[in-house]
Amino acid sequence: MGRNGSIKRGAAAAAPPSFTVNPADYRLMEEVGYGAHAVVYRALFLPRNQTVAVKCLDLDQLNNNIDEVQREAQIMSLIDHPNVIRAYCSFVVEHSLWVIMPFMTEGSCLHLMKIAYPEGFEEPVIASILKETLKALEYLHRQGQIHRDIKLVTSLLIVLV
Numbered sequence: 280m281g282r283n284g285s286i287k288r289g290a291a292a293a294a295p296p297s298f299t300v301n302p303a304d305y306r307l308m309e310e311v312g313y314g315a316h317a318v319v320y321r322a323l324f325l326p327r328n329q330t331v332a333v334k335c336l337d338l339d340q341l342n343n344n345i346d347e348v349q350r351e352a353q354i355m356s357l358i359d360h361p362n363v364i365r366a367y368c369s370f371v372v373e374h375s376l377w378v379i380m381p382f383m384t385e386g387s388c389l390h391l392m393k394i395a396y397p398e399g400f401e402e403p404v405i406a407s408i409l410k411e412t413l414k415a416l417e418y419l420h421r422q423g424q425i426h427r428d429i430k431l432v433t434s435l436l437i438v439l440v
């Protein structure tokens with residue numbers, strides 16, 4: 280709504296897409312990566328045939344860290360910065376926590392480097408990745424959050440399709 284009460288053009292288009300918390304609405308496709316406690320899949324959100332990433336965290340492995348993980352998923356859902364991936368939603372499926380996220384089509388910087396730049400990125404590219412990463416960190420710090428686990432080579436790249 281504009282200040283004069285008029286409805287802003289494009290406001291509806293800018294609204295974040297909504298996702299369900301029903302696992303049956305997601306079809307897991309291939310595995311795209313894994314971390315210490317999670318496996319990440321490319322998946323389809325069936326109601327809109329939309330590609331997403333689903334991070335499946337093994338709750339049994341997390342032991343006492345469940346509160347921390349749920350807090351992280353909640354923070355991720357409140358993120359609003361182009362350089363920080365946000366979670367659309369998260370929910371428990373049997374022994375896993377599923378976090379639904381945008382799918383980063385180009386994968387991580389490490390992946391890109393391995394397949395296309397085996398000698399390593401050139402300096403201007405590294406500088407650009409660093410700058411964008413620092414913008415993301417600055418945003419998180421302004422929100423009162425500390426990342427604690429930055430691994431530059433696993434930064435994710437998105438390509439708008």
Ligand SMILES: Nc1ncnc2c1ncn2[C@@H]1O[C@H](COP(=O)(O)OP(=O)(O)OP(=O)(O)O)[C@@H](O)[C@H]1O
Pocket residue numbers: 311312313314315316317318319332334364380381382383384386387390428433435
């Ligand atoms: N949204 C996404 N889109 C595409 N690929 C992703 C996405 N999220 C994660 N991945 C892939 O999955 C890998 C593992 O991601 P994850 O977030 O579990 O681990 P991490 O933070 O890199 O590792 P750890 O949890 O061990 O610190 C990433 O390195 C990346 O290759």
